[in-house]
Amino acid sequence: MLIPTLLALASAAALPLAQAQSPADGRQALAAAPFTIIAPFPPGGPVDTLARMLSNGLAAQYKQVSIVDNRTGANGNIGIEAAKRAKADGHTLLVVPQGNLTINPTLMPKLHYSVEGDFVPVTSLARTANVIAVHPSVPAKTIAELVALAKQKPGGIGYASPGVGSSLHLAGELFGQQAGVNFLHVAYKGTAPGLNDVLGGTVPMIIGNLPTLLPHIQSGKLRALAVTDAQRSAELSDVSTLAEAGVPGVALSSWYGVMAPKGTPAAVLAQLQQDLGQIFNEPTSKAQLQKQGLSVWIVEGAKFGDVIRSETAEWAPIIKRRGIEAQ
Template sequence: MQRHTFLRQALAGAACALLLAPALAQGSDAERQLASQAFSIVAPFPPGGPVDTLSRILATGLTARYRQPAVVDNRTGASGNIGIELVKRAAPTGHTLLVVPQGNLTINPTLMPRLGYTVDGDFAPVSSLAKAANVIAVNPAVPAKTIAELVALSKAKPDSISYASPGVGSSLHLAGELFRQQSGADILHVAYKGTGPGLNDVLGGTVPMIIGNMPSVLPHIQSGKLRALAVTDPARATELPDVPTLAEAGVQGVALSSWYGVMAPKGTPAPVVEQLARDIAQIFSEPAVKAQLQKQGMGVWLTSGAAFGELIRKETAVWAPIIKARKIEAQ
């Protein structure tokens, strides 16, 4: 409750700034269209997580900008696919938007060949929103204090090092498989139904290792309940400046982050998509929004339109051969 109260307070400044925008009656055709009716922001995962937080920031900003209600719809189920298919079927006016994590756009199309949507065929990429570093961390009882020591330990004692993930085919599961491939580590995957149960077992010592995103593991690293060995981002994380990247630790080719973006139904007019991208850039560039996300271990990360679409295609091409080579199947 305190977190949501703080979020509302932090967003107040952003909302006030947006209310000072020029009268929309004098704006572009795209602005007038967007101001014509209410918005539905579909978050295909439960309240309380990063998708929900980002959706509410977006909804608050659009409400202030266009003087129209913007309601967050937590349409959960089927690994996010229920909410995604809802947006696929929505009218392409720019008033129904999807806030979604990378896995649903770059992993599931290969992992789940019978999906009820295709990314390129059913959606228009609007903008990325934020990203969070992934962290390789171990229970402090594990003697390895560096990535090199972890790899050596796993080879010296085969099957002794396992890592927790929030599920088969999740981006964190595949990050672990890519780490194993690139480092030569002999590690085992243990899948859980969500980050929480797996994290609890690592904290309790049942599983020695986790690859988790920053918002989930940072409090436990700061408290000393986990030891961070490396981040998988290309650059060191501001939250953990003393923790090396995997590349610095000698493991190349695992420069990956957890990220989130906005999609609109296919057929949404290009000027409307472009205007939404500009609105998102304004909303997420507010200092209060940046500060709130940083406190939760996320950073604002904006890539829009065709560049965002190309990012999705490139990352899909990274995951597809790993899924096929490891014969990973959705459960």
């Protein structure tokens, strides 16, 4: 569903602005002051990891102090609003997951920020597969068996997610819709408490990012049934995609990108795109991300903006059709 759109956009030509402008002026401007990288979620997760890689890379590149500001709260909105208020000079950047850019604008119409009105897309950074996994006590060993079990107990098979309207919540809604069953959504305030309940057997199923679930799958504390990506994951090569398991139309992954305050000079954006591409395409960066189940995925500027708009348009009818409301 969403992946073909992303791949088509990613393979398109890079942002003409970045190609057309010399970034020399941007490089000089960026070298003039320290950097603040806002991560609107707590330390330890993919957003924090990417923010620290970006911060370290810019510090090395410009010989400037660069800090990560974990400005958490309100499902990431506090940090995003702080980034919105920052000076538009390229020295304050926001590392953010897709849901805050493509889901929240529909789910939360009273947001205090506008994705297009307050920010400019710099580049995407990385993406990862989502995994459908169950506690070992669940008798289902395949997606077909899970669907059959859910049909026997309509609304009785619960799945944990990090919150109402999160991309993982919507992945579960889309999975149920395409499989013709109703799962019970169990919302938590973040991934950790939901994962703990699934590991403890209180909730039978979880849909989570590969980096979060992989250690527990490898240890046998969770059983992976499928990935929601268009292709199998290298880290879980024996686990089928949902399409392979007989549930088409759920080809989606989680991704993360960088936004800058609206009004950031074009030359600065061009230089940042060049810098970030270099930082994340370094072999050591790729290896570090791969260990965590992430892969580098760079789509710059206007093309990244197209990805955001396209996904927003695709998620909106799902949110409305399933009657999902922010809590």
